[in-house]
Amino acid sequence: MKQFPIALQLYSVREDLEQDFEGTLKKVKALGYDGVEFAGLYGKAPAEIKALCEKHGLTPISAHVPFVDMMADPDKVLGDYAAIGCRFVAIPYLTEEYRPGTDGFQKTIEGARLLGETAKKLGMQLLYHNHDFEFVKIDGKYALDVLYDTVPADLLQTEIDTCWVNVGGENPAAYVRKYTGRAPIVHLKDFFLSGKKPDQMYELIGIESEKKEEEEKTFEFRPLGKGLQDFPAILAASEEAGAQWVVVEQDAPSMDKTPMECAEISIQYLKTLIR
Template identity: 30%
Template structure:
């Protein structure tokens, strides 16, 4: 596995970033990460985070942007993206109040419009989904399928997630295969079968400790245009940097 293609999702270290940005980036570098995926500034100025990204020589493996900003702050999104020299941006999570058919249709329309507009200057707009977007449907399509279905040749990129697909009771590889060439960045976290879907304390674990077949996911990704495999750990029982190190080492072993 090429270590340059492994990224850390900064949501994993959201508390650490808020408290001590420099130590956070230093610790990720010490683990071996060469890339990070941004998930907000956690109370800091974007310029401060940019300085640390540059100091520790990280590549930016996409940026997660709050849902409402796609409707109210496109100029701000553009400025932030250009600051970090990253034009691959994701709607990180469709707001709860928009989790219904009308909201999904509205979201798709806005993301398609944004892609059609910003795509002219090299942007890629995508969507990241929690578990219910792999079960809920609009017009007979699951949410990620529906929103990423092209409209007159313009499509939204997918950011499928092994854990949330598993929580939804589906096979990660089968879901990932839908998005060949349309998922430049994918999220990897492991899942232990046999627990309640909402029991994250028990069913979420480091890569290699659970039931997800990451070897098959990587084999698919290497022939399907994946640029970054992004490790996300929502929380840890052993210390978040220990968790990220275990997951990083597992990917490197494949």
């Protein structure tokens, strides 16, 4: 098995970052992570964040940046992440008006092309990070595949979130392998599901919905190795697909563990597979 460098999506420890940004980076490195993927800069300047990553020996590989924020000022927003040293920047999530099944999905496709061109100009690569709502079909083809088929690979590459592929009804390893040569970063995320998936799925990742009725808890994110995912198969597929990095992400802690404890469990499990 390839000895992938391992990054942590910092959204996983967002509350820790709010309380102690540098101290959290130091802890992430101490757990054995090689790099980080940002989800916000917490009011800090790009130069400061670049210096902190260098100080603590973390590679700033990527960032999740809201689509509307990037579209509002592509050169400035993407330029900040280029200044930090990120090689990749990802569209992380689509609000409802930009999703497949709406007129706004065409704006997403056009925007991805524009942002991909801007990223390329800055020496970066644009990625798309999926959830499960892209696994609806447009003329017999998944919307996620429509996006990748429409925007050229040099402008848009994949950041397959293996949890959401599974929730969307597809095999994560097979889906990573499908995009061989276009999958530089693979998101490793575990989960547990008993029964049907809840209607309010995205409240689990901090996205509020109008529906407030209590639902039976049937889904939760888990540290790697504590859920339903077949990570040996996913890692083998990632190696075949030419992935450069794997990224651990856990949107919400579980099992009565803190976010940092979950991050530790995940990397300890990963090390048994790839190191």
